[in-house]
Amino acid sequence: MAVPAFLLFAVFFLYPLSQGIWMSLTDWDGISRANFIGLRNFFDFFKDSRAIADIKNTLIFALGSAPLLNLVGLGYALLMNGKFKGKGIARVMIYLPAIISPLIMGYIWYMLLQPDRGFVFHALDLIGKSSLLGNWLGDYTACMVVLVLVNVWQYAGMTMVIYLAGLQSIPDELYESAKIDGAGFWDSFRYVTMPMLLPSIRINVVTNIIGSLAVFDIVMALTDGGPGYATETLSIYIMRMCYGSKTGYSTAVAIIMFFIILIPVMISMRLTREKE
Numbered sequence: 232m233a234v235p236a237f238l239l240f241a242v243f244f245l246y247p248l249s250q251g252i253w254m255s256l257t258d259w260d261g262i263s264r265a266n267f268i269g270l271r272n273f274f275d276f277f278k279d280s281r282a283i284a285d286i287k288n289t290l291i292f293a294l295g296s297a298p299l300l301n302l303v304g305l306g307y308a309l310l311m312n313g314k315f316k317g318k319g320i321a322r323v324m325i326y327l328p329a330i331i332s333p334l335i336m337g338y339i340w341y342m343l344l345q346p347d348r349g350f351v352f353h354a355l356d357l358i359g360k361s362s363l364l365g366n367w368l369g370d371y372t373a374c375m376v377v378l379v380l381v382n383v384w385q386y387a388g389m390t391m392v393i394y395l396a397g398l399q400s401i402p403d404e405l406y407e408s409a410k411i412d413g414a415g416f417w418d419s420f421r422y423v424t425m426p427m428l429l430p431s432i433r434i435n436v437v438t439n440i441i442g443s444l445a446v447f448d449i450v451m452a453l454t455d456g457g458p459g460y461a462t463e464t465l466s467i468y469i470m471r472m473c474y475g476s477k478t479g480y481s482t483a484v485a486i487i488m489f490f491i492i493l494i495p496v497m498i499s500m501r502l503t504r505e506k507e
Contacts, residue, residue: 255483260476272483281460282484285468286491288375292450292464293443293495295379300439301432303383304390311391312398322395326388333385337452340381371461374454378462382449386442390435397431398424433503437496444492465491 255272259265276282311322328336343350346366367373401424409419425432447466450456456463465488472481 251482251486254479255486257479259479261473261478262476265479268479272480273487275480276484276487281463282465282468284460285463285465288462289444289446289465289491291375292379292382292446293440295375296382296443296446297436297439299379299383300387300390300443301435303387304435305394307387307391308394308398311395322391325391328385329389331385333382333448334452336385337381337449340377341453344377368454369458371458374458374462378446378450378453381453382443382446385449386439390439393431393435394428397428401427429503433500436499436503440495440499441492444495445488 254265256267256269257265258268258271307325311318311325344352344367346352346368367377405423405427406419409423414422445466446464447470450462450464450467454462456467465484469481469484469488472484
């Protein structure tokens with residue numbers, strides 16, 4: 232009975248993975264015949280200062296985006312788990328950005344944040360604070376902050392939905408019992424809510440780490456990796472190397488990226504393992 236599932240797994244994962252490993256050991260340019268060159272692509276990667284800078288950008292983005300996504304998503308979930316009028320509409324409005332293409336979302340924010348002509352500039356200009364916007368595209372720190380905040384704004388709703396499902400699965404009897412024992416809000420949150428949310432935390436942490444480390448669309452739309460290559464991420468670097476007739480090299484970088492993502496995912500799964 233497991234044979235059909237194994238065949239699908241082999242065709243769509245094991246075979247492409249094995250082909251990718253072989254391709255990473257060649258100098259294939261995507262057209263001509265590939266020649267075996269061993270581990271040269273991997274050595275060349277770690278000698279490329281641009282590639283090392285891209286790893287740094289990717290990690291900085293992930294360190295800013297993944298924790299914020301979980302914190303904001305959990306805050307939204309706690310708020311939306313309450314009882315108030317218009318709760319359904321509020322949930323839809325929070326989740327709505329997640330269904331829009333990140334490329335389109337990036338272009339929307341690009342137009343909003345344009346200095347001298349964007350909507351945010353004119354809104355700030357009405358209150359005499361237009362100088363606060365500045366030329367964010369020309370500053371590395373400002374670019375990274377905007378990229379993280381836009382990504383969090385778009386996907387916090389998706390994180391919220393998973394946390395909300397976890398909150399609604401917690402029996403009310405646990406909170407009533409804790410209240411009888413004298414537990415306040417923070418005690419109930421620490422000793423009842425958080426332990427019962429571990430499955431949801433695990434899902435969100437893993438998916439947010441993977442999404443943040445593999446970021447591509449939002450960076451391409453907002454900064455195109457600029458100024459220069461200052462905000463270029465590893466995913467964009469792989470794409471540019473592949474279209475730059477370095478298919479074998481870009482495949483090697485993709486394998487390196489796979490392990491860069493795998494390590495924090497395994498650590499987070501270990502730390503969020505369910506306990507009795």
